[in-house]
Amino acid sequence: MAKTSYFVSVAPDAEFASVANALRSAGANVKQDLNAIGLIEIEADEDSANRLRSLPGVAAVEPASPGVQLPPPDSPVQ
């Protein structure tokens, strides 16, 4: 299965570092630890990402969106 970006939301009452460690121990490929905002970006296939939802301290696992695209610079509406 193709691997894509997911964002793991750390539960408000969980310790960020322990959740980050638990994800790594579970084999997750961590791309970014965003510890000021309680998020960890991982790269995973869908099955692996779903399995991580049950880890303690994990509030949510959500796939990345397609992202943002601004209009071209010469567009009058930005």
Next chain:
Amino acid sequence: MSKVPLSSAISSASAQTPADATPTSNTTGRFIVTFREGAENEAAAALSGFGLQVASSNDFTDSAVDFSALSTADALMLPEIGVAVVSAEPEHMDSMSALGEASPILSVEPERYAYALAAPAPIPTEEPAPEAPAVHALDLSASAAAYIRGYADAVDSLTRTLLNSASAAAAAAPVAQAWNESQLTWGLQATRVPASVFSGKGIKVAVLDTGFDLQHPDFVGRSITATSFVPGQTAQDGHGHGTHTAGTACGPKTPAIKPRYGVAYESLMFIGKVLNNNGSGTDGWILAGINWAVANGCPVISMSLGRAVAPGEPPPIAYETAARNALNRGCLIIAAAGNESDRAHGVIRPVGAPANCPSIMAVGAVDENFRIANFSNRTINANGGEVNLVGPGVNVYSSFPMPSRYRRLSGTSMATPHVAGIAALYAQSSPLLRGAALWLRLQATARMLAIPVVDEGRGLVQAS
């Protein structure tokens, strides 16, 4: 705790009858006591005088109110918003009588559950609008931010219902005028920025966008901290969008070439490049930029970016997690509501993501005649999908990468940094105005226009 009868004294100067004060299924069983501006000490004394245990949000670090404190106090003062939340037996509220005009207490009313303004809301007409249904109950374990916002929405909904908002707003709303932009852009004038005594001095304002023209002559000597989260590209703006938005939020008081176009002219600029020179960006770049801004303690984070969402689509969880953590650390994220609408052709789209997160302030756009902009999105989705404020977003003059130097652009992207810059002015005015308190101040000082609430939220942002 002792639930003390508020016998015979706390009263409403605004004709709140005892019958009205009886809790219904829409109310929490507690009461909201509104006190006169600046009279919080007198109000607290009055409540104490009735034997109530009084606590204040000032007792909590950074005004981060723990609402469970109400389990040990009968009254919780929230001086930032001029009210107290009071626990008392409802039957005793019946016996309240007027203290007279000298009373520090203006009104007593039942606390209501939070209302979402989302509801494909009725466009105000001359007929009184039906009260919106309560779509979700207040969760007392939620953050103070959510509480205060929810309560404010309920008050707003109620006020508009009672006052028949269309005619009231129309009577008070500013009227169209021809702007003279020789000295000041119309947007600065309409938001009363020139009259503010504040400059954003010392306030870190993060602008997460396509970067910035770091050689722009209008910004020589400014404090600019710039970082790129786009692999392979520096923070130098290769698009133009970021230079325009940062210019509105942070541009100089006296540019060499008039007019003035920037709000917080002494703010500390934190430029996070999260969109590449083609104007595209991944969630990974954008969230990394938010993390950077929060880690650097930026009280204001301006994001003129987003993507369209479908009606009924929920807000993105990751952004809501980020924004909630940011608010709790005193960082307010302000984002563009989006430009997918084309009202002239009957197309009206919902507020986009991530502005549709409950903990992110969504900004729509108005034009020079205080009409909603043709492209500006609307409150259609619930749970965060509301337009919270509007800002000047049509024909907005601001900085642009050299050699152009300046350009006029339109979009909710242009409205957003007006709000962000003004947020920095308020943040400078008080160290308590951070996070949810800053959000609340921006909404409380906004000016209602004669356009539907679903389009303008609390109205046009005002600096003073």
